[in-house]
Amino acid sequence: MQGTMQDVPLLISRILVHGSTVHGRSTVTTWTDEGPVRRTYAETGARSAQLAHALRGLGVAEGDPVGTLMWNNGDHVEAYFAIPSMGAVLHTLNLRLPATQLAFIVNHAADRVIIASGTVLPLLAPLLPKLPSVEHVVVSGPGDRSVLAGAGSGVRVHEYEELIAGRPTAYEWPELDERAAAALCYTSGTTGDPKGVVYSHRSVYLHSMQVNMAQSMGLTDHDTSLVVVPQFHVNAWGLPHATFMTGVNLLMPDRFLQPAPLAEMIETERPTHAAAVPTIWQGLLTELTARPRDVSSLTQVTIGGAACPPALMEAFDALGMRVCHAWGMTETSPLGTVARPPAQARGAEEEWAYRVTQGRFPAGVEARLTGPDGERLPWDGKSAGELEVRGPWIAGAYYGGAGGEPQRPADKFSEDGWLRTGDVGLISPDGFLTLTDRAKDVVKSGGEWISSVALENELMAHPEVAEAAVIAVPDEKWGERPLATVVLKEGASAGLPELRAFLAGRIAKWQLPERWTVIESVPKTSVGKFDKKVLRARYAEGELDVTRLQ
Numbered sequence: 335m336q337g338t339m340q341d342v343p344l345l346i347s348r349i350l351v352h353g354s355t356v357h358g359r360s361t362v363t364t365w366t367d368e369g370p371v372r373r374t375y376a377e378t379g380a381r382s383a384q385l386a387h388a389l390r391g392l393g394v395a396e397g398d399p400v401g402t403l404m405w406n407n408g409d410h411v412e413a414y415f416a417i418p419s420m421g422a423v424l425h426t427l428n429l430r431l432p433a434t435q436l437a438f439i440v441n442h443a444a445d446r447v448i449i450a451s452g453t454v455l456p457l458l459a460p461l462l463p464k465l466p467s468v469e470h471v472v473v474s475g476p477g478d479r480s481v482l483a484g485a486g487s488g489v490r491v492h493e494y495e496e497l498i499a500g501r502p503t504a505y506e507w508p509e510l511d512e513r514a515a516a517a518l519c520y521t522s523g524t525t526g527d528p529k530g531v532v533y534s535h536r537s538v539y540l541h542s543m544q545v546n547m548a549q550s551m552g553l554t555d556h557d558t559s560l561v562v563v564p565q566f567h568v569n570a571w572g573l574p575h576a577t578f579m580t581g582v583n584l585l586m587p588d589r590f591l592q593p594a595p596l597a598e599m600i601e602t603e604r605p606t607h608a609a610a611v612p613t614i615w616q617g618l619l620t621e622l623t624a625r626p627r628d629v630s631s632l633t634q635v636t637i638g639g640a641a642c643p644p645a646l647m648e649a650f651d652a653l654g655m656r657v658c659h660a661w662g663m664t665e666t667s668p669l670g671t672v673a674r675p676p677a678q679a680r681g682a683e684e685e686w687a688y689r690v691t692q693g694r695f696p697a698g699v700e701a702r703l704t705g706p707d708g709e710r711l712p713w714d715g716k717s718a719g720e721l722e723v724r725g726p727w728i729a730g731a732y733y734g735g736a737g738g739e740p741q742r743p744a745d746k747f748s749e750d751g752w753l754r755t756g757d758v759g760l761i762s763p764d765g766f767l768t769l770t771d772r773a774k775d776v777v778k779s780g781g782e783w784i785s786s787v788a789l790e791n792e793l794m795a796h797p798e799v800a801e802a803a804v805i806a807v808p809d810e811k812w813g814e815r816p817l818a819t820v821v822l823k824e825g826a827s828a829g830l831p832e833l834r835a836f837l838a839g840r841i842a843k844w845q846l847p848e849r850w851t852v853i854e855s856v857p858k859t860s861v862g863k864f865d866k867k868v869l870r871a872r873y874a875e876g877e878l879d880v881t882r883l884q
C-alpha cells in the first residue's frame with residue numbers, strides 16, 4: 335500500500351517563504367562600526383529575491399556553485415537563502431584558511447561568482463589570478479575596494495547594494511528536486527586535506543527541524559541567537575536556515591569576534607542564546623572576569639566543534655549562562671548529539687555527569703561503535719571504539735569536483751555506507767556519547783589508549799592554567815607517551831612540578847605525562863580548534879623546550 339500524503343519537496347525556498355511571511359517581523363541584526371543594523375525577516379526575504387535576480391543576471395544557473403567569503407551578517411543570510419532557493423549551490427568559503435587551501439577549494443568547486451565582504455578583499459585579491467573559474471566578485475559591506483584594481487584581469491567587480499537595487503522583491507522559486515545540491519562545505523582540514531560535503535535541500539530541511547527541536551536548541555521567536563560560529567563553519571551549525579523556520583531573531587557579529595565587542599553585544603542586544611567553539615568562550619570568560627557586564631539575558635550557550643572543558647562549563651554556569659555541549663562535524667550537517675540530561679537524571683551531580691558528555695543522539699542519527707578488528711561494540715558505557723553514524727543529514731560521500739564521481743574513501747565510509755567519524759568514544763545504554771579522542775590524537779601507550787582530551791580537561795581545571803593541549807610523542811619503551819603543553823594564565827606562579835602533582839591526584843598513575851612544556855599559546859585551526867598537527871611538527875623539529883618530570 336502506498337501512502338496517500340502529498341509529496342511536497344523539502345526545499346530551502348519553502349523555509350524562506352515561511353520565515354519572511356509568518357515570522358516577517360523577526361529580525362536579523364548585524365554588528366557594524368556604526369552600531370547594530372537591523373533588517374526584518376520580511377526585508378531579508380525581499381532582498382534575497384533581489385539577490386537571486388541579480389545572480390541570474392550574472393549568468394548563474396541551476397547547479398552552479400556560488401562562493402561566499404563573508405563574515406556572519408545580514409547580507410550573508412540573504413545569500414544563504416537566495417543561492418539555494420534559485421537552484422544554485424551555496425559554497426561557503428573559510429576566510430581563515432591559508433591561501434593555498436582556499437585556492438584549492440575554489441578551484442575544486444569551480445565557483446564562477448564569489449560574494450565577498452569588503453574587509454576580506456586583501457585576502458581575495460592576490461588569489462584571483464589563481465582562480466580561473468571566477469568571473470564575478472560581488473563586494474558587500476565596508477572595506478577598501480581599491481585592492482581589487484588590477485587583480486585578475488578577466489574578473490568583473492560589483493557592489494552588492496548596487497547589484498540588487500531596483501530588482502523585483504519577489505522571485506518565482508523553482509520547484510526543485512529535494513535531493514538536489516543546496517550547499518557545499520569543505521571540512522576545515524584539521525586532520526588532512528579539505529573534502530567537500532554537498533548538503534541537499536532535503537538534508538538541510540530535516541536538519542533544520544532537528545536543530546529546532548526542544549531537545550536540541552529548542553529556540554523560538556521569543557529568542558535572539560548570537561551566532562558566533564562562522565557561517566563558513568558547517569553553515570553556522572545550521573542556525574540561519576533553522577531560525578527562519580521558527581522566527582528566532584539573529585544577532586550577527588560580522589568581524590567583531592574579539593571578547594570585548596562580543597561582551598558589549600551581549601550586554602546591549604541581550605541575546606538569549608549563543609553558539610561558538612570552546613576557544614571563543616574561553617576568551618569571553620577572561621574578558622567578563624576582568625570587566626564584568628550584564629550578561630543575564632544569555633541563558634543558553636551551545637558549545638561544540640571541540641570538547642568543552644568541564645571547568646569552562648562550570649565557570650559559565652556560575653555566570654548564569656548554561657552551557658549545552660554538542661557534537662558534530664561537517665559531514666553531519668553538523669548536529670550529531672546534544673547533551674541535555676534525561677528526565678531520569680536525579681540531582682545536580684547526575685545531571686552534570688550527562689552534561690559533560692558529548693550528548694544524546696536524536697532520532698535522525700543512528701550510531702554504532704566499531705572496535706579495532708571491525709567488531710561491533712555494545713552500548714555499555716565502557717567499550718570504546720570508532721563512532722560510525724548514518725542518517726538523512728549525514729554525508730554518504732564527498733564531492734568529486736566538476737564532472738567527477740562522488741568519493742567514498744574506505745577510511746571515511748564503511749562498506750555498508752555508514753560514515754566513519756574518526757572519533758573514538760563510548761555510548762551509554764541510554765544513547766549518550768562520550769568521546770575520548772580523535773583516532774589520530776589518542777596516545778597509544780604500551781597497548782593501552784590514553785585520552786588526550788581527558789588529560790587536557792583535568793589540566794584546564796587547575797586555576798592557573800589557561801589552556802592545555804596533550805599530544806602523543808614517540809617513546810622507546812611504550813611506543814607513545816603523552817606530552818603536556820600548557821599555557822599559564824597571566825601572573826600564574828605554578829611551576830610544572832605543581833601541575834604534575836595536581837594531575838596525579840586526578841588520573842590513573844600510568845597516564846601521567848613525563849614530558850612537560852610551557853608554551854605561549856596553543857596553535858589554533860581556521861575554526862579555532864587546537865591544532866595538534868602544528869604542535870606535533872614543533873615537537874618533531876625540536877622547537878619545544880621539554881622538561882622531564884618523573
Ligand code: ADP
Nearest residue numbers: 521522523524638639640641660661662663664
Ligand atoms: P575538522 O574535522 O576539519 O576539524 P569539523 O568542524 O567537521 O572539521 O570537525 C569535526 C570534529 O570536531 C569531530 O569529528 C570531532 O573530532 C570534533 N568535535 C566536534 N564537536 C566536539 C565535541 N563536542 N567534543 C569533542 N570533539 C568534538
